[in-house]
Amino acid sequence: MDVVSDKKIDKLIATQGMTRVYELEDGSWLTARDGTVAWRNNNPGNLKFGFKDSVDTPENRLPRTKEEALHSAQTNYKGVVALDQWGNAVFESYEAGREAQKSLLLHRMGDKTVDELVKSYSTKDYSGEAHHDNQIKTIYNTAAAEGFDLHGKKVKQMSTDELNALADGVSKAESWKAGTVEKTPPLNEEQLRAALGPHAHTKAPAHSTNATATHTHTHALRQGDQGATVGHLQQDLAALGMTSRDGHAIKPDQHFGQRTHEAVETFQLAHGLKPDGVAGPATLAAITQAKDLAQTHTPSLLDAQHPAHGMYQQAYQCVARLDETQGRASGAHTQMFAGSLTAAALGAGMNQIDHVVLSDDASRGFAVQGPLSSPFKQYASVNVMDAIQTPLDQSSQQAAAQMSATPIAPSLNQNLTAQQHVAGPSL
Known part of the structure; x- marks a missing residue:
């Protein structure tokens, strides 16, 4: 592994x-x-x-x-x-x-056999296919290659080695990559910015803006600090739409007060950084990257130059099949739905869309990565009515931003875990 x-x-x-x-x-x-x-x-x-x-x-x-x-x-x-x-x-x-x-x-699955474990989470997708047979076969074959026969055994009855073989099989069936x-x-700050910046999936800006060149810092900024560097930080936060907890805009008064502290925390939370309100090298690098992305033209998801074009095509094909099953022609609503799903999936950390399904009342759409039969599939959801009314240009910008974790509209990534306590699609 x-x-x-x-x-x-x-x-x-x-x-x-x-x-x-x-x-x-x-x-x-x-x-x-x-x-x-x-x-x-x-x-x-x-x-x-x-x-x-x-x-x-x-x-x-x-x-x-x-x-x-x-x-x-x-x-x-x-x-x-x-x-x-x-x-x-x-x-x-x-x-x-x-x-x-x-x-x-x-x-979670101690009372189930491999067949029951997989089939309990299996359903047909909108292409009319179910995938649990391949999933089960992969798990059994992986275990057999390690010298174990898991047929008929409940998870709680498995030995330590057999449980390891089961985990290996699940990971293989999940296409661990x-x-x-x-x-x-x-x-240092510049090196970290480069590490966090666009790589194979995005295009780096041709050159840094003057603001980027002027406003980078080599030390942490924190509550109580004053001066021009604090003012530059406040300008950057305001330009990125960061506010204090009470919704007040950040004013570049060159004083790192409570509201600036809260705006930094908001930015850090959106980027997975430690939300301590201190603008250290990692936070400053992330701010610079977000600014660069905002100042770079974003092509449409329809354009092969968009870094998420491939994922968008996957989403579009799934939504088009859904249109077909419901007897309607694909159109602009298909593009907007697919665009919203692409942005949500990227925000959830997914790297492909294998299926699109609807909730029972059709109010929410789910982009799914991995076999529908898998207990470890990943999925992201959107409100259907909102999605089919969201301009594709907006989703294109959101998708590009998500690939560099720019703070945008919230997204979700729901996995089957012991702590989630949130209902997902009945897959």
Whole structure:
């Protein structure tokens, strides 16, 4: 199994889009890019712990602080070092995440056999196909290759080795995908900005703006600081739409007061940074990246030059099939629905859309990554009426912003976890 690192993760420094920057136990830093969220977070079970200020949509937030959610995660599972902005757990090692995955299998599905485990979450998609047979076959074949026969055994009856084989099979059926890693000494502000900036999925601006060149800082700014650098920070926060908790706009008065502190916290929460209200190197780098993206022209999702064009095409094809099953022709509503789903999926950390399904009352649409039969599938949802009225240009901008984790409209990433307590689609 390809894992992020053979050394333990000590701290999550920053997260943007499909990039994570970690500090390892030996003091070095590691940048992990692409792959699946499960791989990037050392979280093969996709364990998630919601909190009230996450970037999930309001109906999917839990009434607790991020610190309380992290405490819950660390109380229930060993090796949790952080939560990302969606509440997904980050484990110190793949081994720690794997133990949490096995605990989830035992406690949530202990009374089920492999067939029952998979089929209990299986449904037909809108192409009229069900996928549980392939899922079951993959799990059994993986276990057999390791010397175990899981046929007829309930999860709670499996030995430690058999449970490991089951977890291997689930990961293989889920198409666990590793990305790329780069190990470095601790990064300075400019290096961290480069690590967090666009890579294979986005186009970097041709040059930095004057504001970027002038307003970068080499030290942390915090409440009580005064001066021109604070004023520049306030201008940047205001330009990005950050406000204090009471909704007041930030004024560039060059005094780092309580409202500026709260605006920095808001920005940090949207980027998966530690919400301490201190504008350190990671926060300043993220602000610079957000400004660069805002000042760069964003092509339409219809344009192959858009970094999310491929995912949009996947969403469009799924929605078009849904149109066909309901006897209506595809049109502008199809494009807008697909665009909204693409933006939501990217915000949830997904990297592909395999299915689109509707809730029972058709009020919400779900973009799904992975087999519908999988208990570890990922999905993001949108309000259907809002989605089919959202201009494609707006979704195009949101999708591009999500790929660099620019603070935009909330999105959600719902996984089957022991702590979620939120109803998703009946898949």
